[in-house]
Amino acid sequence: MAEREEHSDRLLVKELIAGNEKAFRTLFDAYRNELYKFSLSMVCRETYAEEIVQDVFMKIWTKRATLDPNLSFRSYLFTITRNQNIKFLKKAANNLKLREEIFYRSQKFANPTERLMREAELEALKEEALNQLPPKRRLIFEMSRNEGLSYEDIGRELDISPHTVRNQMSKALETLRNFLIDNRDITLTLFLLSSEWV
DSSP: OOHHHHHHHHHHHHHHHHHHHHHHHHHHHHHHHHHHHHHHHHHHHHHHHHHHHHHHHHHHHHGGOOOOOTOOOOHHHHHHHHHHHHHHHHHHHHOHHHHHTGGGTTTTTOHHHHHHHHHHHHHHHHHHHHHSHHHHHHHHHHHHHOOOOOHHHHHHHTTOOOOHHHHHHHHHHHHHHHHHHHOOOOOHHHHHHHHSSS
């Protein structure tokens, strides 16, 4: 962003902190389209993207007193928006109606060839996600998910405590979820997040 625009944002944020509604409206008008496009790329539905942008600016208004005018307002906005999108996707992954609306709406009329291609993409994404894990952590994860072994069984087989297995699984799940959330294909990500895989 140009230095002039950053300076302008700083001044507007100072006004916003003081409760200036005009400054708030100026910032809203300056960023809403960018944030909407960003949200739409993640949630794939216009109405949800619009709601997320509204929620972000509601947060900005209600927490305006805590804003720091010396920090990049644009970066702060995108961080909040990303977090709101992730929160929404997690909610969608656990809500049958939302999951069907977001994930399955594009799958309903897929022919068998398209479905096979989608399944291959899903497997490739899973493999790419697993490649983010250190070898031992991946082994523990695969023993749990693919072989259905308990933490106690894994611990016995690898000669480590069940507590260590639990910690390694927790770290593996965090890594996999973060990788999936950063993935651009939201429908595949939603499917994996809503399954028992992660």
